Amino acid sequence: MLNFTKLLCVFMLAGLVLSGCKDKEEVDPADTVSYDGKSYDLAKGFMLDYGQLGTGQGHNIDLYLASSEIIIHEKAGMPDSTSGKGQLIFFEMFSSVPNSLAPGTYNFDALQSAVASTFDFGETLFNANYQTGTGEIYRIVSGKVIVEKNKDIYTITFECVDYLGKPIKGFYKGALKYYDAR
Template sequence: MYNFTKSLCWVFMLVLAFAGCKDDKEIEPKNALMHDGREFEISKGLLVHLGEYPEGGSGQVLFLSSEGVKIQESGGHIDSIYGVGHAIYFRLVSASANALDEGEYTFDNDFTIEVRTFFEPYVVFNSNFAAEDGEYYELYEGKLTVKKDGPNYILDVDCIERNGKHVTAHYKGPLTFYDEK
């Protein structure tokens, strides 16, 4: 009886140990911007086609923002951005005119206009977009990783702002597309 009880205890402990384990694939990061130990939610994204570059590639804007940031449309085009919230902005070069290519985009300080590069990136926190105020930081280096999962994009950002602090972001969701060329 003692051996049976001892074996039953071991089985019970193993079940408890494995019940608490989760597959890493099940843990999805939040849609958020991180800066200086602070977390800011982001809930939507825009992809704006600006036209083709003579050097090759398609000029686009990627804009990820929080719920409080609103887009005013007129005739299917962006008229203005207003509201209060947080956002991260990239001008980038993609091979496609109406989508982001999968892969890693890198900061292009020299404006070489090569495919899978970005330039003029910035992030704003607690901004009133109509008044153009809030915490504004230019990003000086880093990368943007793009993956697709059906209609959703999975975007991961790891950049450094002008004060040397990291700005990271994760977004999984659709991108609203505008053709502004």
């Protein structure tokens, strides 16, 4: 009986240990944006750096997150146009540091003061079809974007509201291609 009890304790302990282990898919949310009851995949992102626009202002870095079907075309090493079908999210952000998005919370700034840790413009483009020129555009009027960074990997979480009062929430974890537009 004592051996059976010990064996049962070993199995229970092993079960507790193993149940505490999670793989990446269980820990990180999916790279998606959700709007109006629908969820859309995000697969890539890039930053367009315009530099510091004035004394006391943050560094203007435009953040773009897109689905895999959206193609960014370059000309002379800079984004020139987009094509394809899918989703595109845009935030005009102001970082406290040059050349990257500083980790932290960026709050919507309706006054467009361009101070660090704010964003003053955002839009979503759902179901875009660049060939036909169709899609659904929604302007962001409030919210926050949380940026985390580990080496070259960004974790972007956003909770915003569009001009219709509908929530726009999303998560993206991955590299962001950098373009210097200064």
